Amino acid sequence: MKAIITVVGQDQVGIVAAVSKTLSDLKINITDISQTLMHGSFTMMLMGEWDEKNTAFAAAQDALNDLGEHLHLDIRIQRQELFDAIQKL
Numbered sequence: 001m002k003a004i005i006t007v008v009g010q011d012q013v014g015i016v017a018a019v020s021k022t023l024s025d026l027k028i029n030i031t032d033i034s035q036t037l038m039h040g041s042f043t044m045m046l047m048g049e050w051d052e053k054n055t056a057f058a059a060a061q062d063a064l065n066d067l068g069e070h071l072h073l074d075i076r077i078q079r080q081e082l083f084d085a086i087q088k089l
Helices: 017-025 057-071 080-088
Strands: 002-010 029-038 041-049 074-077
Touching: 002 017, 002 057, 002 080, 017 029, 017 041, 017 074, 057 074, 074 080
Parallel strands: none
Antiparallel strands: 002 041, 002 074, 029 041
């Protein structure tokens, strides 16, 4: 399975590390990543890939939601197929 993960919020130390650790714990490989800062606002978009036999999409979604709440960030995950379809509209 492939998914697009977006992270948005106020910049703080450790965002990339925390997201990467959470994904690693879930056995999700980061295959592409882009991040930027603009006037104190942090944005990151990444593609993750994993075997859904090992980690259910809902489990990944729950873990990222929990991390977002803990770090006061908006973290969203979408299946790549849905993301691609939305971009074509």
